[in-house]
Structures are given as C-alpha cells and as structure tokens.
Amino acid sequence: MSNRKLIKGAAIVSVDPKIGDLACGDILIEGKVIRAIAPTIEADDCEVIDASTMIAIPGFVDTHRHTWEAPVRAVLADGTHRDYSETVLQRMKSVVRAEDAYAGTLAGSLEALDAGVTTLVDWNHVAGITPEHADASVAALREAGLRAVFAWSPNFQNSWEEEFPSRRPIPEAEAKRLRRDYFASEDQLVTLALGARGPCVTTPETVAEDWRIAREYGLGISFHCGIDGVGPEIRSWHPVAELHKQGLMGPDVTYIHCCTCTDEELTYIRDSGGKVSLAPGSNMPMGIGVPPTGRLLEIGVRPSLSVDVVVNVPGEMFTQMRLCFHMQRMLDYMEQSGMIVGRGGLRDEWSPTIGIRDVLEFATIEGARTAGLDHITGSLTPDKRADIVLISTDSWSMMPVNDPLGAVVNFASVRDIHTVLVDGEIKKRNGVLLDVDKTRVMGLTLAARDQMLSSFRKENGEFDNERFSRLRLPPPGLVCCGSHHAAAHAKDRHSHVPAH
Numbered sequence: 369m370s371n372r373k374l375i376k377g378a379a380i381v382s383v384d385p386k387i388g389d390l391a392c393g394d395i396l397i398e399g400k401v402i403r404a405i406a407p408t409i410e411a412d413d414c415e416v417i418d419a420s421t422m423i424a425i426p427g428f429v430d431t432h433r434h435t436w437e438a439p440v441r442a443v444l445a446d447g448t449h450r451d452y453s454e455t456v457l458q459r460m461k462s463v464v465r466a467e468d469a470y471a472g473t474l475a476g477s478l479e480a481l482d483a484g485v486t487t488l489v490d491w492n493h494v495a496g497i498t499p500e501h502a503d504a505s506v507a508a509l510r511e512a513g514l515r516a517v518f519a520w521s522p523n524f525q526n527s528w529e530e531e532f533p534s535r536r537p538i539p540e541a542e543a544k545r546l547r548r549d550y551f552a553s554e555d556q557l558v559t560l561a562l563g564a565r566g567p568c569v570t571t572p573e574t575v576a577e578d579w580r581i582a583r584e585y586g587l588g589i590s591f592h593c594g595i596d597g598v599g600p601e602i603r604s605w606h607p608v609a610e611l612h613k614q615g616l617m618g619p620d621v622t623y624i625h626c627c628t629c630t631d632e633e634l635t636y637i638r639d640s641g642g643k644v645s646l647a648p649g650s651n652m653p654m655g656i657g658v659p660p661t662g663r664l665l666e667i668g669v670r671p672s673l674s675v676d677v678v679v680n681v682p683g684e685m686f687t688q689m690r691l692c693f694h695m696q697r698m699l700d701y702m703e704q705s706g707m708i709v710g711r712g713g714l715r716d717e718w719s720p721t722i723g724i725r726d727v728l729e730f731a732t733i734e735g736a737r738t739a740g741l742d743h744i745t746g747s748l749t750p751d752k753r754a755d756i757v758l759i760s761t762d763s764w765s766m767m768p769v770n771d772p773l774g775a776v777v778n779f780a781s782v783r784d785i786h787t788v789l790v791d792g793e794i795k796k797r798n799g800v801l802l803d804v805d806k807t808r809v810m811g812l813t814l815a816a817r818d819q820m821l822s823s824f825r826k827e828n829g830e831f832d833n834e835r836f837s838r839l840r841l842p843p844p845g846l847v848c849c850g851s852h853h854a855a856a857h858a859k860d861r862h863s864h865v866p867a868h
C-alpha cells in the first residue's frame with residue numbers, strides 16, 4: 369500500500385508567501401511530508417482526498433495552554449485574574465493527582481486536535497508535583513497523537529507557600545531524567561521545553577541557574593511576564609528588563625502575555641530574537657492586561673497566539689484570531705479618532721494596522737516559530753511535515769465562500785473542521801477524531817473534575833458558591849455532563865459526583 373495521499377481540489381491558503389493562495393489546488397503528501405502543491409497534480413497510487421468543497425490551511429499552533437485544566441472548563445467564564453490565581457492556581461492545582469494530570473492533558477489535547485490545533489505547547493505546571501505527574505502528562509500528549517511541546521514547568525506546585533522570590537532552582541536531575549527517558553530524539557511528535565518562572569518570581573541567581581539547566585539540556589524557555597490583575601506589587605515587576613540586565617535573553621526564549629511590558633522591554637525582546645505568545649482570550653476578560661499586539665507590530669515583532677486557559681475561553685484558535693483582530697482594530701480606531709483622550713470627532717479616514725492575514729499567520733507560522741518548529745510546520749510548504757486542516761464550506765455559516773481567507777478567519781468554527789492531518793496521518797475525518805475512545809476519556813475527565821473541585825466543598829459536601837462568587841461551580845441537579853455513558857461510568861467509580 370502506498371504511503372501517498374493526494375488532497376484534490378481545495379481552496380488553499382498556504383501561509384507561505386512563495387506558494388500564496390490557490391483558488392483551487394492539489395497537495396501531494398508522501399509519508400509524513402508535503403511533497404508538492406500545485407493547481408493540478410497528476411499522481412497515481414495515492415489515497416485521494418476529495419477537498420473540492422474545502423479550504424486547506426496549515427494546522428494551527430497554540431503556543432501556550434495549561435492543558436491540564438480541561439476538566440474544569442468554564443468554571444471561570446466570569447472570572448478575573450485574581451479569581452484564577454486564588455482558585456485554579458492556589459487550590460485546584462494543589463489537589464491534582466497524576467491520573468488527573470493524565471486525564472486533563474489527554475482531554476485537552478484531543479480538544480485541541482479536534483479544533484485543528486496540530487501543534488500544542490502544553491505549559492504544564494502540574495508536571496513538577498511528582499515525577500509521576502510528568503510521566504502521566506507525557507503519556508497523555510503522546511496518546512493524543514498531535515505535535516506537542518511538553519513545556520515542563522517544575523516548582524510551581526508550592527509557589528504560593530514558598531518565599532518570594534524563590535531561591536530554589538528547577539531540579540536538574542529531573543530535567544536529565546526526562547531528556548533521557550522520553551526525549552532522547554528530537555525527531556518525534558512530542559518534544560521537551562522548559563516553562564520557567566522567570567525573574568521577580570525567582571532570585572537572579574535562581575534565574576541564572578534555571579536558564580543554565582534549560583540550555584544545557586537543549587530546552588527552549590518560556591515564561592509569563594507583563595501581567596496585571598494580581599496586585600500592585602506584580603504590576604510593578606519588569607522581568608524582561610531584569611532578564612536583559614542579566615544578559616540571559618535569546619532567540620530560545622518566549623515571553624507570554626507582555627501586557628505591562630514597557631516599550632523598551634519589547635525592543636529588548638526584538639533585539640534578542642525572542643518570541644511572544646499573546647493570549648487575548650484570557651487577557652481581556654480577566655484583566656490580565658491589554659495584549660500589546662499593535663506595539664509589537666510597530667517595532668517589527670510578529671506575535672503568536674495562545675489559548676492559555678479553558679477555564680474561561682474555548683480551546684480553539686478561531687476565537688483567539690478574532691479577539692486579536694477585533695481588539696487591535698478597535699484600538700487603532702480609538703487612537704486615530706481621538707476617542708481615547710477625548711480629542712473630539714472621527715477623522716474622515718482611519719488606517720487599520722492589522723488584517724485578517726496577520727492573525728492567521730499569528731495562529732500558524734508565527735506559532736511554529738515561537739515553538740521552534742517553523743522548519744517543519746506552520747505553513748503548507750513542500751518538504752515541511754503534512755500538518756494540514758481541511759475546513760468544510762457547506763455549512764449555513766460558511767456558504768457561499770467568496771474569499772477563503774476571510775471565511776477561515778471570520779466565519780469558520782470547530783464544527784467546520786472536516787479533516788485534520790498530523791505528520792501526514794489522518795487524525796480527524798468527516799468531523800470525527802479517529803481511534804479515540806471518547807467514553808473512556810470523558811469518564812476519566814469527569815473523575816478528574818470531581819477531584820479538582822473537591823477543595824471547594826464545604827463540610828456537608830456542597831460547593832462553597834458564596835465564598836467564590838465568580839467561580840461557576842456546578843449547581844445541584846446539573847446532569848448534562850456531556851455523555852450519559854461517561855457520567856454513569858464516573859458515578860460508579862466515584863460516589864461524590866457533584867451533579868448528583
């Protein structure tokens with residue numbers, strides 16, 4: 369049997385300037401690799417995928433998601449950053465067991481894959497609780513079958529109890545073990561990176577030691593910086609300037625959020641070749657800050673996008689692209705019309721600084737650059753790996769398609785994602801993930817959910833909804849868990865299912 373596939377007759381948005389957009393074209397895949405893209409390709413001995421009603425785009429790249437939080441989806445749909453800090457980070461995280469990390473990471477990764485995210489940076493700050501948590505998380509990422517960067521983030525488990533800034537470096541022996549046991553090769557779908565704490569959270573000596581260990585073991589580094597909403601002290605932090613002062617910046621570092629970074633700090637990132645991950649979906653409603661999209665574009669830094677937390681935003685990239693696009697367009701308009709400072713009326717013309725092609729690039733090729741994987745993914749380019757999403761155009765919200773790019777960025781949703789390929793393999797077809805035991809994963813997810821919410825129970829077993837007023841804990845009587853089979857399964861195994 370041939371290992372060749374031919375995607376036939378798609379509208380192609382390649383995100384590769386050399387290939388451009390094709391109104392109708394074919395993509396030839398050999399094994400794991402895109403071999404050719406052209407208006408017509410004649411090839412025999414291929415599995416032909418009829419894409420005549422579809423738009424082909426590169427798989428999305430999400431550059432920062434705390435995937436383990438999937439079981440507690442939407443509990444902070446109305447929350448602020450302080451709520452997140454006091455509930456998810458301080459309480460739920462502390463009760464997560466290795467099996468919960470496995471269930472959450474598996475469910476969250478499959479959610480990503482279903483949504484066309486073919487590369488996920490799993491920013492895993494439960495992996496450091498015990499080595500078993502790390503093992504479970506890696507197992508889940510591998511089982512999910514998508515391309516993933518396991519951003520191992522140790523020392524977060526006790527970060528709220530221990531001194532600030534911390535003097536405790538990351539455990540080098542564990543970095544060595546992970547590298548040896550799971551990541552001896554870079555030529556695999558799941559690779560290793562460090563989710564660091566960074567300056568201000570740790571002392572300069574600890575930052576230097578963490579960075580040394582990461583670089584010694586070949587780990588890309590990312591850390592959260594420029595965040596607001598958790599107190600005036602943290603607002604006054606300038607970790608990027610601190611890192612600059614220490615001479616530790618570099619192209620291997622990703623800066624997550626950057627909302628309260630000064631313009632000077634952003635130029636440090638640019639000049640060091642650093643990458644940026646923006647998360648407009650968590651930043652805006654939670655008060656983490658204003659994503660500095662326009663400020664970055666102005667100095668020539670093109671950011672990537674990330675879901676961050678499914679406790680308040682959906683785990684797909686359409687929402688992130690639209691929020692990024694709409695927010696920056698609104699800021700452009702407000703600034704140019706004088707609305708911010710109340711200088712009066714609208715000018716006759718205003719010039720947007722961002723377009724729909726920009727945000728699709730942020731969600732694909734810039735994501736791949738941020739993850740250090742742009743040589744193999746992020747665009748539909750011959751010789752790159754075949755990470756491809758086919759978006760159906762026959763739904764009421766998509767038809768008729770007049771502009772494929774505009775349809776993808778402004779109109780498509782997860783239900784329109786018909787086919788997903790990772791590394792040349794079909795992972796989703798006809799809108800359904802292949803080879804996934806959904807009932808099993810749902811059962812595990814519900815059990816993990818119960819466990820993670822246990823810290824919010826009062827003595828009588830009910831949830832403390834008053835104390836955590838913006839936390840959306842399950843109300844008594846809620847039964848719509850997502851699957852009858854999974855709910856029954858979870859109930860059998862755990863007598864304390866909150867919905868019953």
Ligand SMILES: [Zn+2]
Nearest residue numbers: 432434592676
């Ligand atoms: Zn985050």
